[in-house]
Amino acid sequence: MKWFVALLSVSLLMAGTAGAVSPAVPDRASMADPLDSPRWEDMRKTFFGKARVVFDDRVKVVAPVTAENSLNVPVGVDAAALSGVTQVLVFADFNPINEVLRFYPERGLAKLGFRVKLQQSTPVRAAARTADGVWHVNGVWVNTAGGGCTAPSVGSSSPEWQSRLNEVSGRVWSREAANEGASAASSSSSSQSATETPKSPDQLRLRLRIIHPMDTGLVAGIPAFFIQQLRLADEKGRGLMRIEAYEPVAENPVFTIDLPAGLAASRVQVTGRDNGGNAIETWVEP
Amino acid sequence: MNSTLYKRTHVLLRSGLRHLILFVLAIATTLASADGFDYALKPQRIADDTWVLVGRSEDFTIANGANIVNTAFVVTGAGVVVIDSGPSRYYGEQFRQAIASVTAEPIVKVLITHYHPDHFLGNQAFALETLHALPDTISGIARDGNAFAENLYRLSGDAMHGTEVRVPPKAIAPGPFSVGTHRFEVLALDGHTGADLALFDLGTGVLFTGDLVFNGRAPTTPHARIEPWLASLERLDALGARIIVPGHGAVSEAMPASQQGKPASSPHVSIAQTRDYLRWLNATLKEAAEQGLDMSEALALPLPPQIQRMAVSASEFRRSVSHLYPAAEQDALTHAHSHRY
Numbered sequence: 081m082k083w084f085v086a087l088l089s090v091s092l093l094m095a096g097t098a099g100a101v102s103p104a105v106p107d108r109a110s111m112a113d114p115l116d117s118p119r120w121e122d123m124r125k126t127f128f129g130k131a132r133v134v135f136d137d138r139v140k141v142v143a144p145v146t147a148e149n150s151l152n153v154p155v156g157v158d159a160a161a162l163s164g165v166t167q168v169l170v171f172a173d174f175n176p177i178n179e180v181l182r183f184y185p186e187r188g189l190a191k192l193g194f195r196v197k198l199q200q201s202t203p204v205r206a207a208a209r210t211a212d213g214v215w216h217v218n219g220v221w222v223n224t225a226g227g228g229c230t231a232p233s234v235g236s237s238s239p240e241w242q243s244r245l246n247e248v249s250g251r252v253w254s255r256e257a258a259n260e261g262a263s264a265a266s267s268s269s270s271s272q273s274a275t276e277t278p279k280s281p282d283q284l285r286l287r288l289r290i291i292h293p294m295d296t297g298l299v300a301g302i303p304a305f306f307i308q309q310l311r312l313a314d315e316k317g318r319g320l321m322r323i324e325a326y327e328p329v330a331e332n333p334v335f336t337i338d339l340p341a342g343l344a345a346s347r348v349q350v351t352g353r354d355n356g357g358n359a360i361e362t363w364v365e366p
Numbered sequence: 367m368n369s370t371l372y373k374r375t376h377v378l379l380r381s382g383l384r385h386l387i388l389f390v391l392a393i394a395t396t397l398a399s400a401d402g403f404d405y406a407l408k409p410q411r412i413a414d415d416t417w418v419l420v421g422r423s424e425d426f427t428i429a430n431g432a433n434i435v436n437t438a439f440v441v442t443g444a445g446v447v448v449i450d451s452g453p454s455r456y457y458g459e460q461f462r463q464a465i466a467s468v469t470a471e472p473i474v475k476v477l478i479t480h481y482h483p484d485h486f487l488g489n490q491a492f493a494l495e496t497l498h499a500l501p502d503t504i505s506g507i508a509r510d511g512n513a514f515a516e517n518l519y520r521l522s523g524d525a526m527h528g529t530e531v532r533v534p535p536k537a538i539a540p541g542p543f544s545v546g547t548h549r550f551e552v553l554a555l556d557g558h559t560g561a562d563l564a565l566f567d568l569g570t571g572v573l574f575t576g577d578l579v580f581n582g583r584a585p586t587t588p589h590a591r592i593e594p595w596l597a598s599l600e601r602l603d604a605l606g607a608r609i610i611v612p613g614h615g616a617v618s619e620a621m622p623a624s625q626q627g628k629p630a631s632s633p634h635v636s637i638a639q640t641r642d643y644l645r646w647l648n649a650t651l652k653e654a655a656e657q658g659l660d661m662s663e664a665l666a667l668p669l670p671p672q673i674q675r676m677a678v679s680a681s682e683f684r685r686s687v688s689h690l691y692p693a694a695e696q697d698a699l700t701h702a703h704s705h706r707y
């Protein structure tokens with residue numbers, strides 16, 4: 081019950097997501113989908129079975145309302161406001177392959193930035209599982225109707241990946257709360273910072289780009305070929321985060337990972353493999 | 367906010383109203399195909415023999431029928447030279463009527479400035495052998511024209527009825543040419559796309575820039591490379607044009623030196639503004655990538671006031687992040703070290 085009050089006050093604070101909470105319905109498991117998706121019940125059965133599911137604004141999903149390039153839609157998931165998150169599942173109700181990825185925060189924060197391929201307009205949702213077995217779900221609709229005069233991309237026909245498969249480029253940043261997003265808006269004088277959550281002063285951020293075609297298997301003649309596993313560890317080999325990716329992750333995946341200070345002060349080990357058994361093995365230096 | 371809007375529409379469609387909406391759409395379609403979409407084109411005379419049809423400073427919508435573009439024509443005494451054919455077949459046809467309302471001279475040359483759909487999808491209304499473009503524009507239209515047209519159908523609906531891609535058969539080279547009493551200079555530039563044609567009328571001093579210059583509206587960047595674009599703006603600025611007809615936004619005259627800003631950046635407000643926007647965009651994305659911002663964070667960056675003042679800058683900035691941020695972040699990431707075992 082205490083938990084419910086907390087949820088209610090958070091959503092009142094956020095006022096934007098109307099309809100997410102109705103105080104008249106105490107059992108959140110039966111609450112209507114705030115995104116009103118006809119696929120929600122199927123998604124719930126597929127991914128959560130009989131587990132308890134709640135819609136929770138403490139899980140933040142950031143994605144554009146309209147995707148300019150539906151093959152490379154940026155998504156930010158942040159469940160760091162919940163404690164004890166053991167894994168986060170990301171899925172898209174109307175994608176031909178619903179499951180986008182899962183990540184296991186381990187010593188990292190329950191937060192991940194990445195890009196996804198969307199077939200059509202769809203809710204993009206994140207479900208964070210807490211230690212008590214409850215799934216905390218939130219999401220946003222992404223409209224793929226197209227933006228300006230951009231042709232629907234046919235994906236890269238460049239054979240870059242054949243010679244550079246699984247090549248990783250990356251970088252580690254030490255980040256302070258104050259500089260986040262603010263100075264990038266260079267000449268803007270009075271505008272507020274782009275991100276609303278204040279950060280601890282010396283968080284670390286890791287960004288990775290891996291060369292991989294991430295073929296879905298849905299295009300005739302091209303079998304599914306995608307990165308399945310990524311494991312990040314500190315210099316002593318202690319796990320920072322594990323990512324299970326699926327076909328809908330965009331070509332040449334880019335991941336943004338935030339780590340509490342002190343865990344990876346020097347360098348980060350990245351290991352993994354794709355479904356063809358090709359290994360990824362790299363150190364990212366600060 | 368918009369996601370709420372979307373949700374509402376969605377709910378509406380799922381409810382019993384869906385059939386009613388489809389019915390109304392069907393009627394609208396019938397009306398449109400019977401009468402065509404009326405662009406209400408009104409040629410404005412901007413110099414001797416020179417007329418412009420100014421589009422709206424908006425995004426593509428159903429209501430504007432994709433008429434967000436400027437087209438123009440010059441009546442030379444020995445035939446009409448047309449610059450860009452517009453976004454649809456209806457537009458092209460009405461463009462021809464607008465020309466006929468001004469002159470009885472035949473149309474001898476149609477120059478397509480670049481391969482974006484709002485500039486060439488009116489081609490059907492003109493004789494095929496009059497259609498000219500730079501070689502890379504021709505190959506671009508042949509390769510991507512249909513996909514562009516489909517996208518415009520989605521965004522602008524019935525105004526696109528009957529529109530088909532016509533690839534210009536005639537390649538044009540940079541350099542001078544004359545028609546009637548007018549001497550023109552064709553410039554082959556790039557940056558907005560891989561091939562951007564500008565046309566300078568040496569007699570009237572009117573410079574038709576295509577989409578290398580925007581005025582009062584944020585530039586579009588789906589195929590842009592900013593460094594060469596800035597170099598192209600230098601070339602245009604050096605021509606000493608009297609009047610600039612941008613691809614989008616108002617026509618403007620050169621300002622006398624006395625009225626220019628402190629470090630006189632350009633006699634042309636539109637060139638200066640396009641340059642400032644591109645420099646700001648480049649620096650902003652580069653810095654965001656250098657700071658390690660995720661793409662979704664870059665999308666949320668606030669726009670400075672001078673950018674906010676430009677029409678559709680919020681939506682164009684978001685599109686530009688999608689177009690240009692991957693390259694910027696790749697630069698920021700590959701500068702760092704990543705070692706294999």
Ligand SMILES: [Zn+2]
Nearest residue numbers: 480482558577
């Ligand atoms: Zn253009």
